[in-house]
Amino acid sequence: MQHLRVAWALAGAALGFFLLFWIQAHFFGEGQLVAGTCEIVTLDRDSSQPRRTIARQTARCACRKGQIAGTTRASPACVDVHIVKTRQWCEMMPCLDDEGCDLLVNRTGWTCAQPGGRVKTTTVS
Template sequence: MQHLRVAWALAGAAVCFFLIVFIQAHFFREGQLVAGTCEIVTLDRDSTQPRRTIARQTARCACRKGQIAGTTRASPACVDAQIVRNRQWCEMMPCLDDEGCDLLVNRTGWTCAQPSGRVKTTTVS
């Protein structure tokens, strides 16, 4: 009788162990982003036009409530959703520290002007 109870206890412990492993594998999958972070999924560059490079990038973000995918310091980041809704792009500090940010006239993006005079234009689609 004592051996039967021990066997049932061990069987129950084994089932619990496998359930915990299954739940952890399901909810904490490898590749899942930490809340508030982003990663670049694709990056394509086109340099066929003289003096101009067109770059397109796609990012994947896991933003917290009230945040949305944006750009900070020339990298994908989670930013306040109001910035994107109001198209106040420069408020998310998209340019590097030594660059100046200006909104495009139609508010479809922004420009980052470097001290050397080079200008990077970013449009949002």
């Protein structure tokens, strides 16, 4: 009889810990990013001008010490702070693998040139 009570007590404690863990993960852990990762919060596109699409995106990042939000391979990513401070945008590899990266003359952004001649321009604000 004593073993049965101990077994029920352990089962109840295990169930309690499981429920507590589930509640914490489900309700309190929402919205937290893993260190070194980013997510896109908003993405707006404007195609009102012919042959031109203006896209604006806002990303949320949880970067490690010495890193800041940037762009790698056309996706938000954590990059080294010195890249942003020196405005050497192409060092963070912002373009896709088959695209070429060039800094804008005033260093306010970069362009990604695709093999077919199409150019994507990104400015930093």
